[in-house]
Structure formats: C-alpha cells, structure tokens
Amino acid sequence: MVSKKSISKSVKKPKKQLASIIEQNIHTIIHTRQTAANQRTTEERLADVITEFSGRMYFVYFHVVWFGIWILLNSSFFGLKPFDPYPFGLLTMVVSLEAIFLATFVLISQNRLSAEADRRADLDLQIGLLTEYELTRVIKMLDAMQDKMGIENDSDLELLDLEKNVHPEDVLEEMDRIQRRIGQLKK
Numbered sequence: 001m002v003s004k005k006s007i008s009k010s011v012k013k014p015k016k017q018l019a020s021i022i023e024q025n026i027h028t029i030i031h032t033r034q035t036a037a038n039q040r041t042t043e044e045r046l047a048d049v050i051t052e053f054s055g056r057m058y059f060v061y062f063h064v065v066w067f068g069i070w071i072l073l074n075s076s077f078f079g080l081k082p083f084d085p086y087p088f089g090l091l092t093m094v095v096s097l098e099a100i101f102l103a104t105f106v107l108i109s110q111n112r113l114s115a116e117a118d119r120r121a122d123l124d125l126q127i128g129l130l131t132e133y134e135l136t137r138v139i140k141m142l143d144a145m146q147d148k149m150g151i152e153n154d155s156d157l158e159l160l161d162l163e164k165n166v167h168p169e170d171v172l173e174e175m176d177r178i179q180r181r182i183g184q185l186k187k
C-alpha cells in the first residue's frame with residue numbers, strides 16, 4: 001500500500017508553488033483513489049483489466065485480423081477444407097459468448113465505478129451542506145455585529161433570505177415538484 005509520504009516524496013515540486021492546502025488536498029485525493037484501487041477484489045481487478053483492454057483500438061485491430069483470417073480460412077480461398085463454412089456458425093457462437101463475457105466484465109467495472117462515484121457525490125453533498133450551514137452562521141454573526149454597531153440592514157431582503165437555514169430535503173422536494181411540473185407541460 002502506498003502512503004501519503006511516499007507519494008509526496010516521489011512527486012516533484014512544481015515550479016510555481018501552490019497553496020499548501022491545495023497540495024494537501026491533491027495528495028489526499030491521490031491517496032484515497034490508491035486506497036480504493038488496492039481494496040478491489042481479484043474479480044474486480046480482472047474485470048478492470050479486461051475492460052481496459054477491450055476499450056482500446058488494439059482490441060478492434062485484433063478482431064479485424066482474427067475475423068479476416070477466420071473468414072479467409074473458411075472460404076476455401078487457400079484450398080483448405082473449411083472447419084466453419086459460411087455462414088460461420090462457430091464464429092458467430094464464439095463472438096456471442098465473447099460479447100456476453102465482455103458485457104459482464106464491463107458491468108462489473110461500471111458497478112464499482114458507480115459505487116465510487118456515489119461515495120464522492122455523498123462527500124460533495126456533505127461538504128456542501130456543511131459549507132451552507134457555516135455560511136449561514138457567519139451571515140447571522142455578521143448581522144448580529146451590524147446590529148451591535150448600529151448599522152441598518154433590515155431592508156435587505158436577500159440578506160434575510162440568506163440567513164434562513166436550508167433543509168436539503170426541502171430543496172430536493174422542490175426540485176422534484178418542478179421536474180414533475182415540467183414533465184406535465186411537455187405532455
């Protein structure tokens with residue numbers, strides 16, 4: 001397993017220095033991704049390797065050559081007796097089986113990636129909610145300071161809206177309501 005320190009030592013410092021918190025965040029993200037990669041099961045690793053290979057042009061080239069040779073060998077072009085004459089039933093079966101397995105490997109990889117994306121989305125939501133809470137608190141403290149200093153700000157309706165606590169379930173409910181309304185208008 002790769003540690004944050006070993007990653008930090010192996011990465012050269014950029015010419016322009018970034019803020020230390022940015023560098024720390026970059027290393028945390030890399031470490032988190034490396035940890036997730038190390039926690040994959042053998043089956044997930046195999047599925048990822050196969051998916052990665054099958055998603056490259058080499059895979060296409062391999063199949064073009066394979067199908068070309070297969071068809072040439074089975075079309076009596078070289079005077080050989082075909083082992084899979086036209087309409088190439090054996091080739092069709094092999095390709096169908098390959099497609100089934102490839103689709104399964106791709107789905108395994110996609111399921112794992114989807115779970116990782118969901119985790120990141122949950123983290124983003126948590127940070128967003130925390131930020132919203134903190135900003136609301138800061139606005140309320142600033143409002144209290146303005147009141148204490150005798151600065152008038154009660155006429156700013158936007159500021160009053162910003163001081164309200166945001167409840168995510170209310171926001172989601174409103175988003176769903178608007179989407180349903182738009183869906184009804186399209187019908």
